[in-house]
Amino acid sequence: MVAISVDGLTRTFGDVTAVDDLSFTVDDGEIFGLLGPNGAGKSTLINVLVTLLRPTAGTATVDGHDVESETAAVRDSLGIVFQEPALDEELTGAENLAFHARLYGMDRRERTERIDEILDLVGLADERDDPVGTYSGGMKRRLEIGRGLLHEPAVLFLDEPTVGLDARTRRDTWEYIQRMNREAGVTIVLTTHYIEEAEHLCDRVAVVDDGEIAAIDTPAALTASLGGDVVTLAVEGSTGALTDRLDEQSWVTEYTRTDEGVTVTVERGEARIADLVRLADDAGVTITSVDLRRPNLETVFLSLTGATIEERETGDAERPVATEAER
Amino acid sequence: MNLVDPLGVYALWRRDVTRFLRAPSRIIGSIAMPLLFLVFLAFGFSGAAIPGLPEGVDYLQFLVPGMIGFTMLFGASFAGLSILSDQEVGFLKEILVAPISRTSIVLGRIAGGSTTALVQAILILLLSIPLGFRPVSLLSLPLALVFLLLIAVTFVGFGVALASQFSDSEGFNLVVQFVIFPLFFLSGAIYPISSLPGPVQFLALLNPLTYGVDGLRAVLVGTSTYPLVVDLGALLFSSVVMVAAGTYLFERVEAV
The missing domain is CATH 3.30.70.100 (Alpha-Beta Plaits)
Incomplete structure (x- = not known):
């Protein structure tokens, strides 16, 4: 079964083409990674798949539903953890989950059951009635991942799930993601610019550069291809x-x-x-x-694009500095 | 997606109310300014000959409905504009990616914002009683509630419409200074509109709050510039227009 199917997908912002004629599929139950530097178009792709942005051209389906014509069905069948935290810090962990459950139309019985289950799953049962503002970065991430799974979606999107987390919390988060994938059977699509994250977590990786997919395969096959x-x-x-x-x-x-x-x-x-x-x-x-x-995904990226992810990112960072100097 | 999703509207309402009740400092902060205005204006101008004041009406009696209207204007507009702060902390995306319509989101915001603004206005009304304010009749209070509700709906809708025009909260202070304060001064809340120059009076007639304050004065004090029906009709009209405008503009906001 195919969880996600993308065909000729393009999204432009004015003159800038953020996502350029992408086509790929993600199978049910996979952990699928989009690896590339910041600004490669990964987040734009995710935002189109979760219906927050409309495609300029091409089509995409999530769990068999078209992202443009079946918005409601697509939204029902996906969960997402955004790159930036999207929690109400004044509400407690349980209240944030209850808010989410109501927006997804869960009745009281289902709601209380699922909230207890999820809080146990992400290990926040003891902190359920604390305001989210008092949570650590790792706890917030866990709550968001749990919230993404609350309404039992077919696909969970994770946009840079470990950015801003320390090394230890990052490893813990990886473990949680793998457990969710195993235990809830949910298909996971994640974006990352961390080589180790893609290598460690993903069943298959798409190497994304400049809005295009340079290669797509298992991490082992990609490195062997070198x-x-x-x-x-x-x-x-x-x-x-x-x-x-x-x-x-x-x-x-x-x-x-x-x-x-x-x-x-x-x-x-x-x-x-x-x-x-x-x-x-x-x-x-x-x-x-x-x-x-x-050979690792870093050298794969290097041989495919002629630069390392880090070079791509600092290159992007230097450009505005140069224009500052020119003024 | 249904056009209106009651459970979704309830979720948004409940979030606003929970946040409001959880921060007592916010409740105090929200009524401090109107209360200070009320106290100092009432005492400062007590006994002063204010032109256009209805015969036999004490300035405090005249002022209280105005300050209640002021509380509603600020409370409700800020509630509508709070979409901007949700956007800034990223929470708006969580709402926008949910399987509920934009109309439900706007209705939820209006329900929540109206409730919190209403609580603030009722607090001001209660606090005005020890200052010497006397409602003309207790029977008129339910009708006052109707006016308060219509003012709330109008200005939350207005806030949502305004928020849809900004991409961040930087325009917020401009809105407060160049839109919300003028609406307050042009509403007859602290002096009769008849004291304003002709062309400015015309602007006041376009201001929904003018009818809100006048209506409140009619039911709470028993004196008004326009017939009650006109006030009620004007506010009903502005509520419908503002909700429609807020929904229409918010529908067009790009999520990211």
């Missing part, structure tokens, strides 16, 4: 003599020339560094630095 470790050699002068020699080596899976030198994909990179240095020496090429990266 064919080994990535050794980045920065060299002085021309790389021609070095790449000629690389062509002759059977153990080189793949190489690409970059501005600074060459990126070589090999198996067991740590054992091949010496060989690479010797080759460069023989070719009369001076190496200025060597960098070895194990």
Whole structure:
């Protein structure tokens, strides 16, 4: 069964195309990750799927309901935890849940039952009558995740579920998400710009960059597709003599020339560094630095988009600073 | 999605009431300003010859309905504008993504805002009694309640409509200073409208609060500028228009 189906989905804001002609499906019971830097269009995609934004073009269904023509059915079948907390801090945890339950049309009996269940599930039964303003960041997150599940949705969306949480709380939150997925059988779609989060949590990951999906597969298949470790050699002068020699080596899976030198994909990179240095020496090429990266989703992102997630984000951050300076 | 979802409206109403009752400081804060106005104006101008004041009506008697109207104007408008603070803390998204119509959301806000504004106005009315205010007849109190309710609905709707035009709460102070205070001064709450210059008087006639204050004066003090039916009709009309405007404009607010 398909939980989410997206076909040719596009959303623009004026001249900016935030989501560009996306197509993919998410199966029932999956934990599906959208991995990419801030500003890649992940949140816009989620907001279209949860009916807060209308698609500019294309279609999408959640639990079989069209997000544009069957808004009410879509809203009934999804839960969402937004990137920014969306709790009433003056109400207690139980009151926030009761508010939610009423908006989703749950009668009194169902409401009290489910609220007790959820508070137990997210471990907030003892704090149920405390104002949410007194909760820690991790407790608020848990309450929101619980609230997202209160009306038993088919799909739970989590927009950057662990941003702003410390390392420990992040791990706890991962555990909760996995438990919810297992115990409530709910399909989970999450966005993240944390590599470890995507690797640790997700059954499948879509690598999102600049409003497009660069690749989509299991974390293991994505890293395996790289064919080994990535050794980045920065060299002085021309790389021609070095790449000629690389062509002759059977153990080189793949190489690409970059501005600074060459990126070589090999198996067991740590054992091949010496060989690479010797080759460069023989070719009369001076190496200025060597960098070895194990294949993980970070290197997948790098090889797909030509930059790391961090570079993409700081790049975005630097632009406005530059315009400040120009003024 | 039904156009009106009673349980959803109730959820929103209950949230507003819970928040209101939970913060006694907010209740005190909300009635402090009208109460101070009432006390100082009543004592400061007691015995002064205020032009246009009806024959035989003491200034305190004249002022109390005005200050009740003032309380309603502020309480209700702020309740409508509180959509902006919900937006700022992110809670609005939780409401907008729920399977209830925008109309239900506006109705819920109006129900909650009217209730809290009504409590504030009744507190002012009660506190005015030790100051010397005497309602002309207790039988008129239910009718006063009708007027209060219509004023509340009008101005919560007005607040919702205004809030829909801002993307953050920065415009809030501007609204208070350039919209809500003028509405107050143009309502005949603290002096008869007849003292205002001609063109300004015309503006006052377009102000729903003018009819609200006049109606309250009719039922609480027994004196009014316009017939009771005119006051009631004007307020009914403004309620319908403001609720429609608030709903219409809020429907068009983009959620993110």
